[in-house]
Amino acid sequence: MSIKKPIWQHPFGYAESFIISFGILSVGFILEFILPKTQSTLVFPLNLILGISFFVLLVVSHFLFRKTKIHSFLSGIPLTIALVSSLSFLVILMGILPQVSSHKTGLIQQLGLNQMTSSYPFLMINVLLLIVLAFVSLRKTFPFKLKNWGFVCSHWGLWIVIFAGGLGSGDLRRLKMDVYENKIELQSYDENKKLYEMPLAIKLKDFLIDEFNPKLAIVENETGKLYEAQKPSMIMIEKGLHCDLQSWKIQVEEFYVASGRAGDRYYQLADFGAAPAAKVQAISPQNDTLQGWISCGSFNRPHESLKLNDQFSLVMTVPEPKRFSSVVTFYTPDGKKQDATLEVNKPVTVNGWKIYQLSYDDKMGRYSNKSILEVVRDPWQPYVYLGIFMMMIGAVYMFWKGRETIRE
């Protein structure tokens, strides 16, 4: 039997680690309870200055104190496990309690349990984890041994992710811009519709949209709900299409992508707002034949359906977009012009802003002259990605090495 070491005597072990972590959690919750709630986040350049100072402090103290007992405690596994357990405790609370801000003032709100990620205990545990992670990573990196490369990748990677992700969150900007054809736009807005002046002007030269043909579908008359007794429940319209839809046989006799109604039928038309229409024949299971025009309508034309019986109607769905794109010109403050075409999933980067094609006026459909863009600036993203890729390398290393070789 080994003799138990009295508590608070070096080397510190699990007992001390868990007591310290518990103390930190308690202090955090007390702070959360008495201090007023603020939503402030660090923004450039304060976050950068603070981050660099923190890092320099860590490196300097590592090299000054690396031989001390306190350093080996601060870079050891007992404290790691106590802190990760505390973090798990907080995250479990977060996983049980809904994380939504509310104006109620119960204990949950006062302890910040409904906004855990911006609460003091969460912040303090994370800062401590960063310190431990930095000390152990520094210890394993200097002097560098080749066999430690997997360790170095996973631990530094995680450090970089927490550090850059946390510090950078205040600098992330995600705004939207509505641009209209042949107009120059300078303003963007956030989710609260607050307006911002952009250091970048965008002129929409043309908004292009390509659509799929509309589809045939059967809906319930009363509720307007799609009838889905059998799949497929929707079939794309083509000229001369014959198909079975639920228990009806449908034939498309005529189909116009753009048309307008005149008298008792539709004619092909290229007007502003001209809508797709089709002449269809439907044969019911009882062999009754119905015939008529259907159209999905547009923002300025009514839609038209074909009533099959008391229960169901045949309708034409609004066409889905195949692809849409904005032909734009960017104007930057240095007087430069740049032409580009924005398409979904093909963003363009200008002056540190990433510009995404987001949407358009969907009521107007293909007649939209408005394009909605998303503009994003996240100067810290490359560093977080670096950390993520390092962790991935660390994970692949773990897969390849496994545990066996480490033990032997």
Next chain:
Amino acid sequence: MIWSNFILVLLSSSLLWLLALILYKKEFLKRLFIVLGTVCIGAFIAFLWVKLERPPLRTLGETRLWYAFFLPAIGMITYMRWRYNWMLFYSLGLSLLFLVINYMHPENFSKTLMPALQSPWFVPHVVVYIFAYAFLAASSLVAVRGLYQHYYQKLDRKVMLMADNLVYLGFAFLSLGLLFGALWAKEAWGHYWTWDPKETWALITWLGYLIYIHRRHHMPNVSKSSLWILALAFVILLVCWFGVNYLPSAQFSVHTYSQAP
């Protein structure tokens, strides 16, 4: 119409894999049949891609095809490295399950592809998770065995070694799943991590196994507490897998598929 050939794929893959199972002692033939069965699925994906004139990544059914393709592929890589036969056949079984589901539930296969949808991250994200869960579940079975031995017999050192190795592999896949998820979320929604309940529980699971790994590294000769950590981590894993939908936080999740959209 395009999918009417699918039954051929299902039949040939099952047949080839059945042969592999029967001949599982013949290394070369086993591998050959497994690879051929996988190639069948790959060929069908290529065929769909050409016919639909777009990557077949739109519908659930199409996504399931990719699982059915990548599962045996990763299973084979894992097998080449670690020689776990159970893992190999587990991946084949899951893959067949996906193929059968596809066969039983053909859906609306149309050519439309919503522009915003479909990220190349989706399939790796999920396939990697399926592997992580398999390894971690296996490690927990080993842990239960270890606990039994600990209390009623003498703990075999080999059991701990096995548990450790399975956790290392499972944890590697779990990490990759989380990281793929973060990259995907960043590309699609602009945030790495939204603290959605499902994500939160995945993180808790990850932290649980992280504790186990460090504890084992620190105290390789103390097994009881580690085994309990491992058993507990599996309970969390199950919460993450099945239980999340029942928690109060779940009403805000984007990952709970039970409600109609």
